[in-house]
Amino acid sequence: MRASIAVVGVITLAAALAGPANATAERTVSYRGYELSVPANWPVIDLAANPTACVRFDRNAVYLGKPGADQRCAARTGPTTDAVLVEPVGERTRVTVSGEKYASLATRVDEDVESARVRSVQPGVYSGPGFDACAAPSQQAMDAWLGSQFRAVGVYIGGVHRACAQPNLTPAWVGAQVRKGWRMIPTYVGLQAPCTGYKYRLEPDQGKARAQGRDAAADAITQASRLGMDPGTVIYNDMEAYNIGDVPCSAAVMAFLSGWSDQLRERGYRSGVYSSAGSGISDLVRNHDNRAYSRPDHVWFAWWNGQANVDGGRFLPGDRWAGQRIHQYLGGHDESYNGVAINIDSNFLDLR
Numbered sequence: 474m475r476a477s478i479a480v481v482g483v484i485t486l487a488a489a490l491a492g493p494a495n496a497t498a499e500r501t502v503s504y505r506g507y508e509l510s511v512p513a514n515w516p517v518i519d520l521a522a523n524p525t526a527c528v529r530f531d532r533n534a535v536y537l538g539k540p541g542a543d544q545r546c547a548a549r550t551g552p553t554t555d556a557v558l559v560e561p562v563g564e565r566t567r568v569t570v571s572g573e574k575y576a577s578l579a580t581r582v583d584e585d586v587e588s589a590r591v592r593s594v595q596p597g598v599y600s601g602p603g604f605d606a607c608a609a610p611s612q613q614a615m616d617a618w619l620g621s622q623f624r625a626v627g628v629y630i631g632g633v634h635r636a637c638a639q640p641n642l643t644p645a646w647v648g649a650q651v652r653k654g655w656r657m658i659p660t661y662v663g664l665q666a667p668c669t670g671y672k673y674r675l676e677p678d679q680g681k682a683r684a685q686g687r688d689a690a691a692d693a694i695t696q697a698s699r700l701g702m703d704p705g706t707v708i709y710n711d712m713e714a715y716n717i718g719d720v721p722c723s724a725a726v727m728a729f730l731s732g733w734s735d736q737l738r739e740r741g742y743r744s745g746v747y748s749s750a751g752s753g754i755s756d757l758v759r760n761h762d763n764r765a766y767s768r769p770d771h772v773w774f775a776w777w778n779g780q781a782n783v784d785g786g787r788f789l790p791g792d793r794w795a796g797q798r799i800h801q802y803l804g805g806h807d808e809s810y811n812g813v814a815i816n817i818d819s820n821f822l823d824l825r
Contacts, residue, residue, distance in 0.1 A: 504537050504559050505566050511535050511557060520560075527608065528638035530556045530571040540640040542611035548805035548816045550607055550636035552671045558638060569638075589701030591648030595657040596625055596707060599824050602781060603627065603658060603799070604808075604817040607637040615650055617811035625656040625822055631696040632662035632689070632711070633673045647700045656822075658773075658799070659700075659708050660747060661693040664729070666715035668722035677721055679728035686710075686732025694740050704741030707771050707824075714749040723756050730757070731767040738770075745771035747801075750788035758793055771824070773799040783823040796825035 498513040511517075512533065518526050520538030527546035528536050530553045539560045558569040605627025610618070615626070628642055629635045647657060664685055665671035675682045693708045702708075710733050717723050730753075734744035746769045748754050754774040760766050772794045774785055783800045785791075803819035 502535055502537070502559075505561060507559075507566055509535070509557070509559065509568070528558055529607075529636055530554070530638075531636045532556065535559070536638075540608075540638040542641055543614060544608045544637070544640075546607040546637050546816065548606050548818045552665075553634050553636055554672065589644035589648060589699065591644075591651050592701050592703050593651045593657075594705035595651075595659060595702050596822065596824055597656060599625060599656050599822055601625070601822060603656065603820040603822050604815075605658065605660070605801075605820065606815050606817050609639055609642040609646065610815055611641055612646065612649060614813045614815060615653070615655065617813035618815070619653065621808070621810040624654060625658055625820070626650065627658040627660055627818075627820070629711075630659045630661055630700060630708070631692060634662040634665065634671065634711075636662070642700070644699065644701050647702070651701070657702065658820075658822075659693075659697050659702055659706065660711050661689065661696070661708060662711040663689040663692075665713055666722050666726050668719040669713065669715050671713070675725045675729050677725050679724055682725040682728040683732035686729035686734075687736040688732075689729075690733045690736035690740075690742075690744070694737065694742055697742070705743065707743040707745045708737060709745035709747045709771070709773050712746060712748045712753045714752045717752050717756050726753065727756060727760055727763075727766045730769060734767040734769050738767075743771065744769040745773060747773040747799075748775065750774045750776035750785065754785070754788055758789060761793055771797040771799070773801065773820075775801040775804075775818075777802060777804050779803055781819070781821045783821055796823060798823055 499510045500513040502509045502511055502517055515533045515535055517535045520526055520536055524541035525543055525545045527544045528540040529550055531551040534556050536558045553571050556571045560567050601624055602622050603625025604623050609628050664673050664675050667674045667677045675685055697706055697708055730746055737744040754772055774789055780802055783798045799820050799822045801818050801820045805816055807814050807816050
């Protein structure tokens, strides 16, 4: 998880970020009367001077200021790494450091949590086009895109590998989109397969991986509920591509996704899984009737064949998850409506 921490005096992040075996030169960054010591080779990005800069946690950088409402982010980003966001929160200053191990560097801030006034079940019944973007678009952009064919939008609600800052993704923002007829596709980008190069990975042991899946689902429910998404909502776990030829790796993924599905269903939510057609989705199809694992309620498959339908071809037979599937048919690209461009992935939904 990313830790929100209150700045007190001078915080030295450089040594922790570089690691004890990788000593690095440091530089001091001053902001709002505070000083941070960070690796000298990291870029420092002033968000007030660059309001459309994308606050990305997949590259080493220091961001100063509040992320802009109209960040220019690529739909696809890489695995998260070490990065720092220092932003004003009223009269306080908040530091967000990507990664778990830095929470002890200062004291956590207990923030007032905005209550969602609009409650809904997402995505609900819907058949048609949708899109997802790394950062939730501004209200102005969402209103402009009412002139598009899309009526569903993927939002990244949490997870240790969520790669972009989400200044717009608030309960009020979700409620506004719901009132305007948008469907939400809540997505959680957590631990990844143990046979990948991602920084935060599942335990290879199936029992531990299953427990990690339950923990991830519990956090995802907390995030979804905060945003106004009630039980009955489908929350999709983003499991990026991995080598399904690695049998222990596949088994750990299936155990994790089983824990994910079990916890969501026990709490009244519904489980979804996003993955590439050739890895996670193929594993789910292969284990569809395997009682050792709990299958998800919905699947969302990435197969960039350019076909706006839910035909899974050789990867996903028609009798598996019929009426409970989303097809991501086109990867990151720019589209523009009413003068507003966003870099998106394109999807087609068939949810009944």
